[in-house]
Amino acid sequence: MQDDFADWYSALWPRVLRVVTVAVGDRDLAEEATAEAFARALARWPATAEVTSPIAWLQTVAINHVRSRWRRGRLERRALERMAGQPQRHPDAPEPRNDALWDAVAALPSRTRHIVALRYIADLPEAEIAVTLGITRGTVASTLSRARQQLGSVLSSPTATSEEIS
Amino acid sequence: MTPLDEELARHLRSFPAAPPRPLGEIEVRARMLHRHRRVSAVGLTVTAVAALTVAGTTTSWWGTSSPFDSGPDDRAAAGPLDHAAAPVDCPQTVGDAQAAVDQAVTEGVRHVADTTDVPVPLRLLWSQEAAPAPETASATDYTAAADLLAPYEDACAALPMQNLRLVDLDDGTVTRAVSVSYVDVPYVRDPNAEARTLEAGSTLISVSHQEAGKDGVAASWGTAEGSWMVAGSPLSDDEVVELALAARYTDGQISLDQWSIAADADYMVPARAGNAAVGGVFYQVENDELILTVDSAKENLWLRARVGDEVIEVNGKPGLLHAEPVLVSVTWQVAEEVLASLTTHNASADTTLDIAQSVHPAPGDDPQLIASWQADPASSG
Numbered sequence: 001m002q003d004d005f006a007d008w009y010s011a012l013w014p015r016v017l018r019v020v021t022v023a024v025g026d027r028d029l030a031e032e033a034t035a036e037a038f039a040r041a042l043a044r045w046p047a048t049a050e051v052t053s054p055i056a057w058l059q060t061v062a063i064n065h066v067r068s069r070w071r072r073g074r075l076e077r078r079a080l081e082r083m084a085g086q087p088q089r090h091p092d093a094p095e096p097r098n099d100a101l102w103d104a105v106a107a108l109p110s111r112t113r114h115i116v117a118l119r120y121i122a123d124l125p126e127a128e129i130a131v132t133l134g135i136t137r138g139t140v141a142s143t144l145s146r147a148r149q150q151l152g153s154v155l156s157s158p159t160a161t162s163e164e165i166s
Numbered sequence: 167m168t169p170l171d172e173e174l175a176r177h178l179r180s181f182p183a184a185p186p187r188p189l190g191e192i193e194v195r196a197r198m199l200h201r202h203r204r205v206s207a208v209g210l211t212v213t214a215v216a217a218l219t220v221a222g223t224t225t226s227w228w229g230t231s232s233p234f235d236s237g238p239d240d241r242a243a244a245g246p247l248d249h250a251a252a253p254v255d256c257p258q259t260v261g262d263a264q265a266a267v268d269q270a271v272t273e274g275v276r277h278v279a280d281t282t283d284v285p286v287p288l289r290l291l292w293s294q295e296a297a298p299a300p301e302t303a304s305a306t307d308y309t310a311a312a313d314l315l316a317p318y319e320d321a322c323a324a325l326p327m328q329n330l331r332l333v334d335l336d337d338g339t340v341t342r343a344v345s346v347s348y349v350d351v352p353y354v355r356d357p358n359a360e361a362r363t364l365e366a367g368s369t370l371i372s373v374s375h376q377e378a379g380k381d382g383v384a385a386s387w388g389t390a391e392g393s394w395m396v397a398g399s400p401l402s403d404d405e406v407v408e409l410a411l412a413a414r415y416t417d418g419q420i421s422l423d424q425w426s427i428a429a430d431a432d433y434m435v436p437a438r439a440g441n442a443a444v445g446g447v448f449y450q451v452e453n454d455e456l457i458l459t460v461d462s463a464k465e466n467l468w469l470r471a472r473v474g475d476e477v478i479e480v481n482g483k484p485g486l487l488h489a490e491p492v493l494v495s496v497t498w499q500v501a502e503e504v505l506a507s508l509t510t511h512n513a514s515a516d517t518t519l520d521i522a523q524s525v526h527p528a529p530g531d532d533p534q535l536i537a538s539w540q541a542d543p544a545s546s547g
Binding site for chain 1: 170171173174175177178179181183184185186187189191192193195196197301302454511540
């Protein structure tokens with residue numbers, strides 16, 4: 001199809017996949033959902049190219065795709081495992097190099113993970129996160145504050161430091 | 167951003183990401199979505215998808231791990247029965263059917279705008295004394311998705327599918343939970359998903375990779391006439407072989423009369439099928455510690471049974487308690503065709519059961535419900 005979509009796709013894929021992975025807590029599922037989101041974008045191309053915040057749009061489609069499947073029961077068990085901070089491991093996907101941080105992120109409540117992903121990976125401002133998720137800016141701020149404390153303690157621990165990304 | 171924010175961002179953005187899927191895959195999927203958007207609705211082979219769901223496979227459009235997926239060459243096997251009835255682009259394979267159902271769910275989904283619009287049997291809430299107030303509440307109505315599919319039941323050749331869930335109990339605990347499925351499409355063996363094989367007479371049974379840390383078994387076999395799958399635990403190789411020899415599909419029904427496991431089962435219930443797999447209303451209330459979901463998708467409690475579940479009662483209704491080290495869930499049959507499930511994070515089984523026992527019908531003007539209601543869903547794309 002369109003060359004401009006191919007460029008758009010390859011440029012946005014890594015960041016969208018990371019956002020969805022952190023939000024979902026399951027890299028296997030995140031990859032499927034991210035691919036679905038890009039396919040839906042292509043099905044609407046070139047209108048999708050005009051979206052103001054493509055990362056926010058794509059991650060929303062991907063997360064909704066996950067929820068749709070979760071709702072239908074297929075992935076309920078895996079979703080529950082994610083809630084417990086036991087992310088599934090995709091045998092062929094690269095592992096995060098800072099496992100302590102990954103585990104800490106995976107153990108966060110689902111909405112907190114989603115907010116963390118949008119703030120730190122998608123680089124969305126708090127106001128835009130609030131609009132994207134349909135919550136107040138105050139909730140975004142307080143949730144980020146709690147997450148910052150939890151994840152910050154992991155980053156400052158000696159174990160995490162020793163696994164620092166080289 | 168503070169230095170800590172910057173450090174967090176740096177670490178999170180450096181998590182390795184799998185490379186993009188081949189663009190060709192995205193294009194094929196996009197064309198399928200586009201095609202389904204052009205036709206006004208989709209055909210029906212929902213049953214096949216429902217069966218795969220119940221069987222617990224991770225089959226998806228993106229993956230071809232299902233032994234039930236038939237390739238393009240098989241497309242002549244099923245076809246429109248009466249194109250004059252409606253200009254329907256009927257799905258021909260399980261993969262097409264799943265995409266069609268996904269599309270119907272996407273296009274037919276409707277967020278419930280107001281708490282008073284939630285059907286009464288679903289609008290439940292735990293008591294304030296039992297657990298902290300909910301932070302978010304929402305409901306999604308999928309009945310329009312089912313409506314999108316319904317008019318095409320007569321126009322398209324459905325893939326006949328049957329699914330049976332067998333559950334054994336011992337002293338109030340689930341000791342076996344197995345799903346047997348059949349779909350009327352040629353069997354295609356998938357060596358990539360095969361860990362080993364078994365022989366049942368002249369039939370070769372493909373045993374799929376088992377998930378690490380789980381003792382479940384998934385096996386499939388079939389002929390040019392149709393495909394079988396069994397998934398669950400515990401299942402010995404001998405039991406799988408016996409099933410392959412005993413299972414029959416006649417007059418649109420699975421018969422397991424000759425399988426000893428079925429003869430001894432405490433419950434043998436058909437799984438969701440047809441539009442029931444898609445329709446219904448899904449209501450969810452949660453805070454950081456627990457999630458309460460209520461689903462009116464015509465599910466039977468025993469379809470949710472897992473090995474180790476304890477049979478319980480919740481306010482006089484039959485239920486199942488599933489306890490893991492961190493997660494505890496209680497699922498119960500609130501009403502006919504309405505299942506509720508409450509899952510806690512880091513709470514004991516007793517506490518979880520107490521919270522479940524406190525769940526009660528909530529009025530539409532319940533202040534907690536109104537305060538937590540999410541009336542504006544994100545775009546479904």
